[in-house]
Amino acid sequence: xxxxxxxxxxxxxxxxxxxxxxxxxxxxxxxxxxxxxxxxxxxxxxxxxxxxxxxxxxxxxxxxxxxxxxxxxxxxxxxxxxxxxxxxxxxxxxxxxxxxxxxxxxxxxxxxxxxxxxxxxxxxxxxxxxxxxxxxxxxxxxxxxxxxxxxxxxxxxxxxxxxxxxxxxxxxxxxxxxxxxxxxxxxxxxxxxxxxxxxxxxxxxxxxxxxxxxxxxxxxxxxxxxxxxxxxxxxxxxxxxxxxxxxxxxxxxxxxxxxxxxxxxxxxxxxxxxxxxxxxxxxxxxxxxxxxxxxxxxxxxxxxxxxxxxxxxxxxxxxxxxxxxxx
Amino acid sequence: xxxxxxxxxxxxxxxxxxxxxxxxxxxxxxxxxxxxxxxxxxxxxxxxxxxxxxxxxxxxxxxxxxxxxxxxxxxxxxxxxxxxxxxxxxxxxxxxxxxxxxxxxxxxxxxxxxxxxxxxxxxxxxxxxxxxxxxxxxxxxxxxxxxxxxxxxxxxxxxxxxxxxxxxxxxxxxxxxxxxxxxxxxxxxxxxxxxxxxxxxxxxxxxxxxxxxxxxxxxxxxxxxxxxxxxxxxxxxxxxxxxxxxxxxxxxxxxxxxxxxxxxxxxxxxxxxxxxxxxxxxxxxxxxxxxxxxxxxxxxxxxxxxxxxxxxxxxxxxxxxxxxxxxxxxxxxxxxxxxxxxxxxxxxxxxxxxxxxxxxxxxxxxxxxxxxxxxxxxxxx
Ligand SMILES: Cc1cc2nc3c(=O)[nH]c(=O)nc-3n(C[C@H](O)[C@H](O)[C@H](O)COP(=O)(O)OP(=O)(O)OC[C@H]3O[C@@H](n4cnc5c(N)ncnc54)[C@H](O)[C@@H]3O)c2cc1C
Numbered sequence: 001x002x003x004x005x006x007x008x009x010x011x012x013x014x015x016x017x018x019x020x021x022x023x024x025x026x027x028x029x030x031x032x033x034x035x036x037x038x039x040x041x042x043x044x045x046x047x048x049x050x051x052x053x054x055x056x057x058x059x060x061x062x063x064x065x066x067x068x069x070x071x072x073x074x075x076x077x078x079x080x081x082x083x084x085x086x087x088x089x090x091x092x093x094x095x096x097x098x099x100x101x102x103x104x105x106x107x108x109x110x111x112x113x114x115x116x117x118x119x120x121x122x123x124x125x126x127x128x129x130x131x132x133x134x135x136x137x138x139x140x141x142x143x144x145x146x147x148x149x150x151x152x153x154x155x156x157x158x159x160x161x162x163x164x165x166x167x168x169x170x171x172x173x174x175x176x177x178x179x180x181x182x183x184x185x186x187x188x189x190x191x192x193x194x195x196x197x198x199x200x201x202x203x204x205x206x207x208x209x210x211x212x213x214x215x216x217x218x219x220x221x222x223x224x225x226x227x228x229x230x231x232x233x234x235x236x237x238x239x240x241x242x243x244x245x246x247x248x249x250x251x252x253x254x255x256x257x258x259x260x261x262x263x264x265x266x267x268x269x270x271x272x273x274x275x276x277x278x279x280x281x282x283x284x285x286x287x288x289x290x291x292x293x294x295x296x297x298x299x300x301x302x303x304x305x306x307x308x309x310x311x312x313x314x315x316x317x318x319x320x321x322x323x324x325x326x327x
Numbered sequence: 328x329x330x331x332x333x334x335x336x337x338x339x340x341x342x343x344x345x346x347x348x349x350x351x352x353x354x355x356x357x358x359x360x361x362x363x364x365x366x367x368x369x370x371x372x373x374x375x376x377x378x379x380x381x382x383x384x385x386x387x388x389x390x391x392x393x394x395x396x397x398x399x400x401x402x403x404x405x406x407x408x409x410x411x412x413x414x415x416x417x418x419x420x421x422x423x424x425x426x427x428x429x430x431x432x433x434x435x436x437x438x439x440x441x442x443x444x445x446x447x448x449x450x451x452x453x454x455x456x457x458x459x460x461x462x463x464x465x466x467x468x469x470x471x472x473x474x475x476x477x478x479x480x481x482x483x484x485x486x487x488x489x490x491x492x493x494x495x496x497x498x499x500x501x502x503x504x505x506x507x508x509x510x511x512x513x514x515x516x517x518x519x520x521x522x523x524x525x526x527x528x529x530x531x532x533x534x535x536x537x538x539x540x541x542x543x544x545x546x547x548x549x550x551x552x553x554x555x556x557x558x559x560x561x562x563x564x565x566x567x568x569x570x571x572x573x574x575x576x577x578x579x580x581x582x583x584x585x586x587x588x589x590x591x592x593x594x595x596x597x598x599x600x601x602x603x604x605x606x607x608x609x610x611x612x613x614x615x616x617x618x619x620x621x622x623x624x625x626x627x628x629x630x631x632x633x634x635x636x637x638x639x640x641x642x643x644x645x646x647x648x649x650x651x652x653x654x655x656x657x658x659x660x661x662x663x664x665x666x667x668x669x670x671x672x673x674x675x676x677x678x679x680x681x682x683x684x685x686x687x688x689x690x691x692x693x694x695x696x697x698x699x700x701x702x703x704x705x706x707x708x
Contacts, residue, residue, distance in 0.1 A: 001336070001397055002329050003623040004631070009328070069328060215701050230704035232690075235697030242696060243641050250620030251613070257330055266613040315602070318609035325590055325612055 003253070005073060012050075013073045019046060020081035026296045032084035033164035037136045040084045047083070048116020050074075056094040056194070061110035066098060068194065072201040072256040079205025079275075079307075082299045084165045086121040086133040088198045088311070093120035093141055096191035100149070102179055109139065123171055124192045125185075127311055130168035131155060141178075142171045147185040151176040163302040193264050195311040197255055200268040203307045204252055207245045207275035210282040210300050214238065217286055234285055241281045244274035262324025269317035272308035279304035330623070332401065339394065340401045346378055347409035358674060359415045360535035365449075365491040368415035372446025380406075382420055382444045389436065390444035396626045403578035408587070418487060419443040419450030421576050423496045426514070430555040430563050438551075439516070451489035451519065453497030453541055454564070457482060461691050463498075464509040464561060468543065470499035476549040477501070479517060482542055487685075489539035490528035494518050498560040512560035516552040523547070533668070533677040576686060577646045579619035582653070585675070586615035589657055596660050607656040614649045621645075637699035640692040647682030647689060654679045 005013075023046065028039035047053070055071040057063025071091060078087055094113045097106050112118035118138035121131045125145040134140050134155035142150050155169035215238060218229030228234050248271040255267035279301050283290045290297055308314065332340070356371060357364035375381040376390060384399040385391025392398075414420065424443060427436055442448040459466040468481025479499055489495060495517055502511030519526060523546035528536040555563045593608045621642070625635050654676035658665035661672065683689040697703040 001332050001623065002627050002630070003620065004627045005328060211701075215703065218703060227704050229697075230706050232694065232706055235701075235703050235706070236690070236693040238701055238703065239644070239693035239696035242700060243644055246641055247614075247617040247621050247645055250624050251617050253328060253624075254330065254616075254620050257328060263616075266616055269609075270613060270617060315606065318606045318613075321609045321612055322590070322605065326594065 003250070005069075005253070009070060009073050012070060013077055015050060016047070016052070016074055016077040017080065019050065020077060020083065023081070025081045025083060026299055029082055029084045029165045029299050032136075033160075033167075035135075037085075040136070043083060044085060044087075044116055044119065047078075053090060053094065053116045054114040056091040056098070057110045057114035058098045058106075061098070061106050061114060063094070063098070063110065063114040066095065068197060068259055069253070069256040071194075072197055072252055075198045075201035076205040076208070076252075079202035079207075079303075080209045082165075082206070082209065082303065086119055086137050088195050088202065089121040089132055089137070090119045091198055092124075092191040092195040093122050093139065095194045096122070096141070096143075096149075096187045099187035099190045100179060100183060101187075102183075105178055112138070122191070124188045124195070127192055127195070129170055130159070131171050132310075133167055134158070134169040134171065135167060140171055142175070143184060143188040147181055147188075148177060149179045149184045149188075150174070151178055161306050163306045165299065165303070166306055190259075192311065193259060193261055196268045196317075197252075197259070197264050199307055199311045200248075200252055200255065200264070200271040203268070203271040203275040203304070204245065204248055206300050206303055206307060207241075207248075207271070207278035210275070210278040210297070210304065211238065211241050211245060213297055213300070214241075214278075214282040214285050221287075228285070237281045237285065241274075241278045244270075244277050248274045260324070262321050265312060265317040265320035265324070268312050269314050269321070272317075273314060275304045276308045332397065336398055336401055339398050340405055343380065343402050343405040344409070346380065347405055347411055350374060350378070351409045351411045355410075356412045358535055359413055360488070360531065360537040360674075362491055362536075365415060365488070365537070368412055369446045369449065371412050372414070372416050376445040381416070381446070382424070385424070385440065385444065389440040396629055400578060400580070400622065400626060402580075404580035404583060407578070407580040407584035410584070415488065416443065416446055416449060418452045418492075419448070422452055423450050423516075426496075426554060426563060426566065429566055430514075435551070435554070448494055449488065449492040451486045451492040451495040451539075453483040453486050453489070453495040453517075455483065455485045457484050457540075460485075461688055464512075466498060466500060466512070468497075468499050469503065470501045470513055470515065470548070472501075473547070476547055476551075477513070477515065477553070479515075479523075479543045479546040479548060482540065484529075484540040485685075486539050486541055488537040489519060489541060490526060490537045492519055495541065496554070498564050501557050501560075509561040511558055512564075513557040514554040514560035514563045515548050516554065517543075517546055517548050521546050531677070532680065533674065535674075577642070579615065579622050582615040582618055582646065582649060585650075585653055586611045589653060589660075592657055592660050596662075604656065604659055607652070607659075611649075611653045611656060614645075614653070618642075618646060618649065637695050640687075640695040641700075643686055643692045644683075644689045644696070647679075647686075650679040650682050 023043055028043050032040040052074050054064040055067045059065050097109050120139040121134055121137035122141040123131050124143050131140055135158055140152040142152050152171035153175040154172045159168045161168055218234055219227055221228050251267040251270050255263040289295055356367040359368045379392055382391045383394050383402050387393050456466050470477040470479050498512050498514050501513040505511035523544040525542040526539050529538045530536055531538050589611050657672040698705050
């Protein structure tokens with residue numbers, strides 16, 4: 001047993017972190033929310049060059065094999081930087097197509113997704129009805145409860161999420177039927193687990209970014225003649241935030257290692273709650289300036305709640321944990 | 328990254344499981360916080376020791392099996408899963424022994440450790456004083472030089488199980504004139520039945536009488552029972568608190584087993600319509616797993632030669648809060664039976680309530696986390 005990331009895994013995370021730190025992500029997020037996808041796409045292209053999207057596709061189709069641990073490690077960094085767009089959905093679509101094992105479909109879609117040249121969004125049975133960023137994604141996949149995989153012809157009106165960088169739409173019915181049957185249902189189940197796992201990773205990164213910014217602020221903001229970070233009530237909230245995040249991390253690793261649905265649900269639950277708690281702490285400790293959209297902090301603040309609920313709300317995740325336990 | 332145990336560890340697990348299945352008492356022993364329970368638990372410790380399960384991580388010469396932390400964690404999983412008795416020796420094994428391994432002489436180790444392992448000598452921790460709890464360094468009990476040793480005078484309190492224990496370890500002021508309170512302290516061991524020692528039991532919250540305060544009046548301690556250099560007591564003691572809060576005080580196996588029992592209880596008694604309670608049971612399952620994995624990650628760091636420092640404060644706050652939440656959920660599931668004092672969950676619940684207080688209160692742990700891990704300014708303390 002060695003329950004620590006390998007050198008390569010840590011290096012990959014460091015590379016992504018460096019790249020994203022140098023990429024002015026906040027500006028790309030704001031543009032994305034305003035409907036201008038160009039800076040976000042440029043960011044995606046740089047991410048694709050690291051091989052990130054290839055980690056969710058098999059080698060036969062220009063992927064690097066399904067590597068959930070590496071991908072999850074990478075998605076922590078996407079969350080930390082606040083990268084906009086259907087990153088989770090693109091990876092989940094790649095997993096679905098890889099798992100489906102339909103050579104023609106794989107050939108048609110996977111190389112583009114793995115290379116980051118195309119993107120995807122999708123809806124899956126048992127998850128929410130909205131497709132994320134349907135206006136920006138190249139492909140919009142839907143899987144029906146009966147196991148029909150379709151390429152949706154379009155989507156309904158765009159609705160903004162409480163996180164302005166996320167835009168939601170109901171896929172139109174019909175569209176090209178790509179595949180149907182139990183294999184689709186099984187592949188969709190796997191894809192949903194990956195989506196849940198990678199959202200958990202994004203949550204962890206989001207929470208870490210919120211904590212780091214808040215610690216920085218608490219050291220620098222003075223009131224009553226002293227840095228607010230010296231007040232015990234402030235310190236203790238930040239300490240609790242760290243505890244929440246530090247205990248979510250190993251759950252995420254274990255979930256990525258096993259892809260066991262109970263483990264994935266546990267990771268999502270814990271990381272989602274920790275990130276949301278980090279957001280509430282960040283807001284409170286920043287005071288009024290935290291309650292403005294001018295401060296970049298708001299980009300993470302507003303993400304925390306939708307991410308906590310996307311691909312499995314806390315309640316759904318808790319039910320999944322117990323379901324696995326009683327099996 | 329790899330979560331699989333080696334064949335060697337799995338064989339060790341199987342051996343422990345078999346032994347425990349054959350030896351764990353069928354009916355629970357009386358509470359180790361009572362005189363009668365103390366005696367029964369001593370016998371259990373002797374049985375464990377005879378089969379060399381009492382202190383598996385210690386070197387063989389002191390009664391252990393010389394196994395690494397991964398084996399120890401696995402042993403603890405099996406131990407608690409088997410429903411084995413709480414460890415009456417825990418203060419000695421978890422707190423004093425690591426200090427002895429790090430700071431004692433060979434002679435002291437050879438003299439003290441074997442009888443600790445067998446349960447023949449049960450140790451109590453004598454750190455706290457009436458005026459020195461969180462601010463431990465303010466302690467005033469003193470040790471004064473005398474022919475061949477030291478004379479202890481003062482009062483210690485909140486000493487777990489000291490009412491029935493044999494010996495104690497504690498910190499005493501040997502130089503009252505130092506500029507800083509944590510200087511001039513000396514760490515030593517003494518006999519709870521020595522002349523000059525008065526032990527007064529204090530009923531705990533549930534009235535069980537093993538807690539005690541100690542009145543010391545010129546109690547003689549030979550030089551041979553001083554641990555490390557006189558005057559270095561604080562540094563030596565702090566190396567023990569890392570152990571206490573960190574890897575070894577509360578093994579994840581304990582919480583994994585408790586969470587399993589909670590799931591069973593929920594299965595037997597839970598109302599499927601009560602999703603709030605269902606969610607808390609799920610949280611208990613997830614929390615135990617999180618703690619286990621967090622510990623494995625730390626153990627991996629340890630095995631890779633890193634040290635665990637202030638990170639141990641994360642553990643302390645986590646498990647103490649977790650423990651209370653888990654037991655409260657059990658009480659809620661039990662409904663009207665929850666208040667029965669002889670119920671299976673009653674004593675563990677009462678005990679869980681002390682978690683945020685002992686081993687350094689959670690407020691103090693949060694200060695450590697904020698200052699040492701997050702780099703926030705030091706407050707007045
Ligand atoms: C079940 C149990 C077993 C114990 N076993 C032992 C034992 O075997 N040996 C032993 O030596 N001791 C033992 N103790 C004592 C324990 O270590 C102390 O209770 C603990 O250190 C706290 O000290 P105190 O009780 O004097 O509380 P105080 O230090 O008086 O604290 C009271 C409250 O004030 C808070 N507080 C104090 N200072 C600060 C600060 N700077 N910032 C914020 N809050 C602060 C504390 O967090 C606490 O909430 C045990 C205690 C319990 C409950």
